[in-house]
Amino acid sequence: MTDYVIHTFGGGDILWQVFNGIGRVFASNSEYFTPVGQFALTIGGIWAATRAIFRGNIGIFAMEWFFPSLFIFIFLFAPKANVWLKDEISMQAPVKIDNIPVGVAFFASISSKISYSLSETLEKHLLPPDEGLSSRKNGIMFGAKAIGKIKDIQIEDPVTLTNAKEFLRQCFMKPYIIGNILGKKAEAQRASDVIAFIEQNMPNNFGIYYKDPVSSAISFKTCKQVTPLIKAAINKELNDGLLTKFAHSIGFQSNRQEILATRLKAMTADTLKYLQKEQTDIHQWMRQAMLLNANREAYDDLREKFSLSRIYPQLVSMNATRGLFQQSFSYLVAGEMAANIMPILQSVFFALVICLIFVVFPMSLLPGGYTIFKTWITLIIWVTSWSVFFTVIHCLGMISLAGKGVSHLTGLNILSQGSFSEILLH
Incomplete structure (x- = not known):
């Protein structure tokens, strides 16, 4: 099986449970994957064949159902991959989950890697060269x-x-x-x-x-x-x-x-x-x-x-x-x-979008189902890109907080009793 890494910024325990459940459900000959796949393909085939017969156009059967459904099932849902979940905030070792459909693993991994790389680049240029300040280490803001x-x-x-x-x-x-x-x-x-x-x-x-x-x-x-x-x-x-x-x-x-x-x-x-x-x-x-x-x-x-x-x-x-x-x-x-709660919501929304696989899988095997699958993949890419925007907020917030903390006083500086007393009495 191919290995894919998915980066997340918090909520790693939630995503682990979600992906673990998907791995069990989509295992070969499982109680869900096999019967639901067979049922969806049967209904989709009958539906597409009926439309093709009544319209007298065999191309409807081939282009709207057979080839798209065959591609989605054989290349995106049937093959399985290993997913490594890496929570950048918890700083724990990546966790491995088996039997994840390659379509889910591939798109989620690619989009999260791109977002992670963009976050690194933004932090490198917007913050001082201190690894400890990274949102990947101290959390988004x-x-x-x-x-x-x-x-x-x-x-x-x-x-x-x-x-x-x-x-x-x-x-x-x-x-x-x-x-x-x-x-x-x-x-x-x-x-x-x-x-x-x-x-x-x-x-x-x-x-x-x-x-x-x-x-x-x-x-x-x-x-x-x-x-x-x-x-x-x-x-x-x-x-x-x-x-x-x-x-x-x-x-x-x-x-x-x-x-x-x-x-x-x-x-x-x-x-x-x-x-x-x-x-x-x-x-x-x-x-x-x-x-x-x-x-x-x-x-x-x-x-x-x-x-x-x-x-x-x-x-x-x-x-x-x-x-x-x-x-x-x-x-x-x-x-x-x-x-x-916005950074936490990113993981929650990501988990919810991933859970849509139980609806997307049978729907994508029906005529025109490739549009549903494409929309679902777009949602995955959109949610995983949130970390880039949070990184921008993190950097701007750190710069703003540092500016407000500038003071001629030492000790606790602008939040200290010294600054408070000066403001209070003068």
């Missing part, structure tokens, strides 16, 4: 979308959120960003880790009324006393489960959480490397996003006390019901649903 959406991550636990808001206001904003104690404002703005900065520059005579997450008891604690408690609470919010839900919210799927979390870390690290950020750990970025959103909400709470409008009202609407973790992620999905 998944890495860039993840970085762009990290800023929306919020603290789940309402008690931790309240404590974090007070902590940031009393131990970070007031002494350093607003008060500029010891001239540390610029250093605070450049810090890539808010808590680490506070630990290294512990403010004296500052503290908060801390609410215990277990007993709900409220007690006054200095910044030095409360910092390890806040740090532990934030770290508790960060785990592979959080990464898994975040990955699902931007359209990245996997049945195994540990693989999904590892892949998401790798993708975002590639993107952050391209953006030339010093910190490339997604856990660190998510930790800072939680703290910054708590900081934003604390600032808005202060504005409300003076009857001023909130600058970030979405932070309240997203958390109207505290403790509902999924609510924060539903906001991410609702706003970007179409853009996020």
